[in-house]
Amino acid sequence: MSAPYETILEISIKKLISNFSYLRSRLSANTKIIAVVKAYAYGHGDVVIAKKLESLGVHALWVADFEEGSQLRKSGVKIPIIIANPGRKSTKQIFTNKLDVVIHNFEILKIYGKTKRNINIHIKFNTGMNRYGFNTNDTKQIITELEKYPNLNVIGLCSHLIASEDPEKDKLTKKQFDLFEATCNLFVTLLGRKIDRHILNSFGVLRFADKEYEMVRLGIGLYGGIDYKNIKQIATFKSIVADIKEVQKGKSVGYNAAFIAQKNIRVGIIPLGYADGLNRKLGEGNGTVLINKTACKIIGKISMDSCTVKLPNSKVKIGDQVIIFGDKNPINSISKKLKTIPYEIYATINRRIQRVYEA
Numbered sequence: 001m002s003a004p005y006e007t008i009l010e011i012s013i014k015k016l017i018s019n020f021s022y023l024r025s026r027l028s029a030n031t032k033i034i035a036v037v038k039a040y041a042y043g044h045g046d047v048v049i050a051k052k053l054e055s056l057g058v059h060a061l062w063v064a065d066f067e068e069g070s071q072l073r074k075s076g077v078k079i080p081i082i083i084a085n086p087g088r089k090s091t092k093q094i095f096t097n098k099l100d101v102v103i104h105n106f107e108i109l110k111i112y113g114k115t116k117r118n119i120n121i122h123i124k125f126n127t128g129m130n131r132y133g134f135n136t137n138d139t140k141q142i143i144t145e146l147e148k149y150p151n152l153n154v155i156g157l158c159s160h161l162i163a164s165e166d167p168e169k170d171k172l173t174k175k176q177f178d179l180f181e182a183t184c185n186l187f188v189t190l191l192g193r194k195i196d197r198h199i200l201n202s203f204g205v206l207r208f209a210d211k212e213y214e215m216v217r218l219g220i221g222l223y224g225g226i227d228y229k230n231i232k233q234i235a236t237f238k239s240i241v242a243d244i245k246e247v248q249k250g251k252s253v254g255y256n257a258a259f260i261a262q263k264n265i266r267v268g269i270i271p272l273g274y275a276d277g278l279n280r281k282l283g284e285g286n287g288t289v290l291i292n293k294t295a296c297k298i299i300g301k302i303s304m305d306s307c308t309v310k311l312p313n314s315k316v317k318i319g320d321q322v323i324i325f326g327d328k329n330p331i332n333s334i335s336k337k338l339k340t341i342p343y344e345i346y347a348t349i350n351r352r353i354q355r356v357y358e359a
Helices: 013-025 038-042 046-056 066-074 091-096 106-113 136-148 167-191 202-207 331-338 342-347
Strands: 008-012 032-036 060-063 081-083 100-103 119-126 152-158 196-198 215-218 235-240 243-247 265-270 288-291 294-299 307-310 321-325 354-358
Touching: 008 013, 013 046, 013 202, 013 354, 038 046, 038 342, 046 060, 046 066, 060 066, 066 081, 066 091, 100 106, 100 152, 106 136, 106 152, 119 136, 119 167, 136 167, 152 167, 152 215, 196 215, 202 215, 288 307, 331 342
Parallel strands: 008 354, 032 060, 032 215, 060 081, 081 100, 100 119, 119 152, 152 196
Antiparallel strands: 008 235, 235 321, 243 265, 265 307, 288 294, 288 321, 294 307
């Protein structure tokens, strides 16, 4: 029986494996990979993606909060799950689901220390992002606090690169590496034992593999949301032509009469709108979809649950497939048009859109 869904996000597991294998090939054999599956695996569906990555041998998974981690643990994931922002009120859920946490300030450190319960932690340092992370000059104080809490088992030191994808900011990236390395060296010396370090993201692996340290965090590269050889976009966003209208010259289409036909045209109605993740800025002729391999402009304003496109010819019929993005209409091109990044497009695809996985 065929699936009843007409609008889907089709995800190629084969391409996911290919991306993972390529990124893995750029690393030393003993480097541990942390796969980033936060935000519903960047919109691709966290449980299926996480389980496949677990089967491929990733060391751990990285998520944003305890809810994401708890869901994965309850789904049967066995490998370590690291919570980037454990928060102040989620200790019970984190211990119950045997999750690791990133400690990024003294308040969080004390909260988990005072539980007296054993937990694996990663200490995060701010090396320039000025977001989460201890200041690098806090190292001695961190060690002093850790001595009070033997239940806190430090298994990782980490930081976050600001602009690893941008060659024009490589000097800034180098400063981050230098600061991170010096901070880690001091931390390890004071603690008296070696600890795994991780700072590289997908672009970092592709451009700075000599700084892989003991661990790396792979996110957008796994999903193919970067324009790089050997990296493949794993998702195709598909819908159908749900209806067709013959619109006469001078008549309007959609809200606010934003489109006025300059001649008689055929208009296709697609059951996909901004509530599904189709950015409204792609309306009014700014975006295109593919129907029968032909680019069709999105006309008028995008509605909550639908959009309209100008059909190229009389051959298009109700039920024909529509490609919003895929190999022939890449997400990187769409993100540039929107002056945003693929991450945002992926992450805003509504969960009511069925994820369909192809081997």
